[in-house]
Amino acid sequence: MEALRSEIILGFVAAYLVFCVAVGxxxxxxxxxxxDFFVAGRSLGPFVVAMAIFSSTLSGFGFVGGPGLVYATGVSSLWMVAVSAIGYGVGFWLVAKRIRMVTEIRRCLSLPDVVAARYNSEGARFLTALTILLGVMGYLATQILALALVMQSILQGTEVFAGVSLVSCVLFATAILVFYSVTGGIIASVYTDLVQGAVMIVAGLLIVIVAANVFDGGIEQASAIVLADNSEAMMPFGTAGIIACLSWFFIFGFGLAGQPHLITKMMMNKRISDNRTIYPMSVFGYIMAALLWVSVGIVMRAVVLDGGHDPLGAPDAAAPAFLSAFAHPLLAGVVFAALLAAIMSTSDAFLNIGTAAVIHDIPIAIRGRSLDRELLWARVFTIVIAAVAAGFALFSFYQNERLVAILGAFGWSTFAAAIVPVVVIGLNWKRGTARGAVVAVLASLLINFGIEILPISLPKDINGGFLAMLTSITLFICVSLLDKRPKHAPEMARIMEI
Amino acid sequence: MSVVIPILLVLALLWVLLAVVAVQPEPSVPNSLPHPDIDGMMAGSDGLARLAEIDLPAFSLQAATLILVVLMIALGVSRRYRTLPFWLGLAATAILFLFVWSRIFLGHQHFLSTGEVHYVLGFPAPTAWVGYGIWASGLALLLLYVLGFRKFIYTHEDEAEFERLVQELPDGE
Structure with missing residues (x-):
């Protein structure tokens, strides 16, 4: 079976892709x-929503970048992943109930619709939509590039496709993604998420079992090897240091509830009372899948330090190298399918919210109404956005590495800094005003872009996203308190009392 | 009193602590260095030296962040449901958050001063508190939500009120 490793992996991946097309x-x-296209008619059951929420959260970064970070910096990045249970808590306690209420009462199709309904402000709608669009382009480009690179590595392992180019892989990967996103919209997205999430949970669990058996002494022996080489790498703040870790805790803890591709899913459940079961299922799924992040990174660092494997060419090779060296071909097939699932489940969510921003929110903010024949334009712009993001991905890879890196890094922090005050706090605090929301979003854009583009480095490893988020939350509250008390539409006032 | 006022106070405290961290002298050693033998790996430098100037502000910064989490959670609950049982549950969660954080921080300090290592479920104890402890304290929030859902998140009265609101929509949706 070992001789057919590449073919087995390809078989699993092909089966998974065929499934995506069929769901579309x-x-x-x-x-x-x-x-139906954007919020699935608000008709989804709790299990589907839970799997969609967690699988949209854990992107390719979790399956490739996460183990790579642990390999490179020790346990520092544990702070990004361990805080998820608290991050989901912030999302469910503060967002899930009211966003679903506003969605139904105002028939919202998108997060900027909710923002406009809450603040009665087209300016707040426009800025939220613009932030989403900017963040989506960067995120989507990084995901498409990762998808293509993974596909290329799988195909190059076979004799038939050994010479496949990256451009071909980008085109193929984008075509599959676009196909099911265009044909089935968010319905296809959440039902592929359902299987994608299940595959990710299974892969996470199986990989932990494999990782625990690489050394006779299990994970403890791997930890001891890493610690003996460099104690700080295995101690709680890793090599990145305490302030970097605490910054990540803040950004990933509070910021999780500000990710539009995640909280948009909270608009889609059939009954608000389902949140009582959606929340635990989402957390459970995320923790199971994220086990891969930690275990693979530590074991690969230990194996390399112990001389059991050559040093990796790049930290991101940690997961693929682990699979090649230690995983049975069938398990490697499942995990590679899970990796594609992680990337695609996040990508389709981005495509959906980006399309909503372009054809629904920005036109309403500018001319007072959405495009005519929304469903048709939704499908057209899903293709356009995917094509532009794929172009970004290729341009970045061949011409300018900084481009996608800037946009990608910009994504999470900007979403967090812009949306946490405006949505997470704003839906629960009647005193929050449109002016406060506009200032918060602008501050988020300016600080996050400024730190990425200008040669600014903050002292003591303070993360720019942390600074942006602290600023935007503070500004939102202070500007709102200094502003006139807002007048809410009667139904909004009643929602905010519930 | 609105819970936003305490939130604003904690935000102000975070700004002060962040400023204190930022103005401390640079540590005598860099935070991390490339691993001496293996390309692509980083190695942490002297743990005591890199924490020397910022240990107390950093500890306080995280404690303030955890208090902020708890206050934000309180913001998510309607004022009329912020009853004594709710506050007790939230206070217990806050204590758990701070306990876990103190185990992480003090465990690391203990290791730096003595070099002693105890392993818990595969990891050195302070690191295990990050992995398992933070997850577990997040699960306390989850438990409170699930158990208190019909008491202070979305009561049957809330549900009935929302149903009335839906029925009042112009087209009867």
């Missing part, structure tokens, strides 16, 4: 309106 075709028959 099935979902097309259930997508009759823009409401």
């Amino acid at each position: 075709l099935w979902a097309m028959r259930r997508t009759h309106s823009a409401g």
Whole structure:
């Protein structure tokens, strides 16, 4: 079976991609309106929503970048992943109930719709939509590039496709992604998320078992090897240091609830009371899948330090190298399918919210109404956004590495800094004003872009995203308190009392 | 009193602590260095030296962040449901958060001063508190949410009120 490793992996990946196409075709028959396309008609059951929430959260970064970070910097990045249970808590306690109420009462199709309803402000809608669009382009480009690189590495392992180019992989990967996103909209997205999430949980659990058996003494022996080489790498703040870790705790803890591709899913459940089961299922799924992040990184660092494996060419090779060296071909097939699932489940969510920003929110903010024939334009712009992001990905890879890095790094922190005050706090605090929201979003954009573009480095490893988020939250509250008390529409006032 | 006022106070404290961290002298050693033998790996430098100037402000910074989490959670609950049982549950969660954080921080300090290592479920104890402890304290929030869902998140009265609101929509949706 070992001789057929590449073919087995390819078989699993091909089966997974065929499944995605089939779901797209099935979902097309259930997508009759823009409401179906963007919020699945608010008809999803709790299990589907839970899996969609957690699988959208854990992108390719979790399956490739995460183990790579642990390999490179020790346990520092544990702070990004351990805080997820608290991050989901912030999301469910502060967002899940009211966002679903506003969605139903105001028939919202997107997060900027919710913002506009809450603040009665087209300016706040426009800035939220613009932030989403900017963040989506960077995020999506990084995901498409990662998807293509993984596909290329899988195909190059076979004799038939050994010479496949990156451009071909980008085109193929984007085509599959676009197919099911265009035909089935968010319905295809959440139902592929369902299987993608299940695959990720299974892969996470199995990989931990494998990782625990690499050394006779299990994970403890791997930890001891890393600690003996460099104690700080294995101690709680890793090599990145305490302030970097605490910054990540802040950004990933509070910021999780500000990720639009995640909280948009909270608009789609059938009943608000389902949140009582969606929350634990989402946390459980994330923790199971994230086990891979930690265990693979530590074991690969230990194996290399112990001389059991050559040093890796790049930290991001930690997970693929682990699979090649220690995983049974069948398990490697499952995990590679899970890796594609992680990337695609996040990508389709970004495509959906980016399309909503372009065809729904920005036109309403500018001319007072959405595009005519919204469903048709939604499908057209899903293709356009994917094509532009794929172009960004290729341009970045061949011409300018900084471009996608800037946009990608910009994504999470900007979403967090812009959306946490405006949505997470704003939905729960009647005193929050439109002016406060506009200032918070602008501050988020300026600080995050400024730190990425200008040669600014903050002292003591303070993370720019942390600074941006602290600034935007503080500004939102202070500007709102200094502003006139807002007048809410009657139904919004009643929602905010519930 | 609105819970936003304490939130604002904690935000102010975070700004002060961040400023204190920022103005401390640079440590005598860099935070991390490339691993001496293996390309692509980083190695942490002297743990005591890199924490020397910022240990107390950093400890306080995280403690303030955890208090902020708890206050934000309180913001998510309607004022009329912020009852004594709710506050007790939230206070217990806050104590758990701070306990876990103190185990992480003090465990690391203990290691730096003595070099003693105890392993818990595969990791040195302070690191295990990050992995398992932070996850577990997040689960306390989850437990409070699930158990208190019909008491202070979305009561049956809330549900009925929302149903009335839906029925009042112009087209009867």
